[in-house]
Amino acid sequence: MTANGGGPRTVSTSESSRSGSEFESDRSVSDEAPLGGPDASETILESRDLDVFYGDEQALQSISMEIPEQQVTALIGPSGCGKSTFLRSINRMNDLIDVARVEGDLRFHGKNVYDEDVDPVALRRKIGMVFQKPNPFPKSIFENVAYGLRVQGKDDGDVEGKVRTALERAALLDEVEDQLDSSGLDLSGGQQQRLCIARAIAPDPEVILMDEPASALDPVATSKIEDLVEELAEEYTVVIVTHNMQQAARISDKTAVFLTGGRLVEFDNTNKIFENPENERVEDYITGKFG
Numbered sequence: 001m002t003a004n005g006g007g008p009r010t011v012s013t014s015e016s017s018r019s020g021s022e023f024e025s026d027r028s029v030s031d032e033a034p035l036g037g038p039d040a041s042e043t044i045l046e047s048r049d050l051d052v053f054y055g056d057e058q059a060l061q062s063i064s065m066e067i068p069e070q071q072v073t074a075l076i077g078p079s080g081c082g083k084s085t086f087l088r089s090i091n092r093m094n095d096l097i098d099v100a101r102v103e104g105d106l107r108f109h110g111k112n113v114y115d116e117d118v119d120p121v122a123l124r125r126k127i128g129m130v131f132q133k134p135n136p137f138p139k140s141i142f143e144n145v146a147y148g149l150r151v152q153g154k155d156d157g158d159v160e161g162k163v164r165t166a167l168e169r170a171a172l173l174d175e176v177e178d179q180l181d182s183s184g185l186d187l188s189g190g191q192q193q194r195l196c197i198a199r200a201i202a203p204d205p206e207v208i209l210m211d212e213p214a215s216a217l218d219p220v221a222t223s224k225i226e227d228l229v230e231e232l233a234e235e236y237t238v239v240i241v242t243h244n245m246q247q248a249a250r251i252s253d254k255t256a257v258f259l260t261g262g263r264l265v266e267f268d269n270t271n272k273i274f275e276n277p278e279n280e281r282v283e284d285y286i287t288g289k290f291g
């Protein structure tokens with residue numbers, strides 16, 4: 001974890017120092033402060049009164065939180081409490097689910113990503129995603145990563161250099177340097193997941209969303225992914241869903257606890273959540289009284 005102090009409830013009025021370009025806009029501050037908020041870091045993502053529905057079922061209820069840039073934010077909570085739904089709402093992956101409906105704001109660099117003028121494809125260029133099960137394409141290792149560039153229109157110039165850089169950042173280059181033309185499907189599960197991470201970071205996003213990226217992996221591969229996540233946060237903002245509380249405690253700077261009913265119950269520095277949570281139900285969850 002990186003060292004970041006500061007209180008749990010703050011309202012940011014400052015803009016992010018990073019580009020944001022087409023996503024930047026004026027920021028308005030509502031009366032009710034969101035949970036979390038920046039301390040040493042600036043806010044890069046902010047949800048305000050975010051509700052998500054699947055048909056008539058409400059999966060998230062009025063989620064307000066601020067996610068700091070270049071840190072690891074973990075989303076934890078029991079099954080079905082809406083962690084993946086929240087993650088997918090950040091880069092509009094819920095758009096792909098017919099019955100899903102989103103109300104409220106989800107701001108990236110202060111701009112609501114649900115505004116009509118936001119192109120979801122451009123958004124996903126800035127906010128990449130890695131899924132639970134490694135899902136490399138049936139292509140070579142090189143092509144798997146180059147695909148990430150091509151699909152994002154970033155295959156101009158030095159594709160080979162960009163592929164190698166992405167593989168290096170994903171801590172995979174050393175292991176595959178001599179077999180870039182071999183199929184990505186021939187790699188181990190852990191290597192496949194790092195290949196997917198390389199594919200996600202090749203177009204140079206600002207945020208990487210990870211939905212239980214290590215849950216299908218053995219302990220050694222999991223440990224490599226955890227080390228990698230911490231390294232990635234030196235350059236990117238990472239938001240990670242995990243069922244594994246020890247993992248959240250090990251690798252995240254901030255932890256958001258969602259509980260049944262799709263509510264965000266507590267969001268604070270990870271040390272605080274695990275050592276001295278404010279909410280009794282969070283304490284019960286952390287100590288394993290319910291799962």
Ligand SMILES: Nc1ncnc2c1ncn2[C@@H]1O[C@H](COP(=O)(O)OP(=O)(O)OP(=O)(O)O)[C@@H](O)[C@H]1O
Binds near residue numbers: 059077078099
């Ligand atoms: N595509 C979908 N269509 C309809 N309902 C859905 C869909 N995806 C999720 N839900 C419902 O939304 C609620 C939240 O689900 P979500 O997957 O976000 O929770 P989660 O906390 O990530 O769960 P888990 O830890 O089991 O992955 C659940 O009641 C789930 O059944």
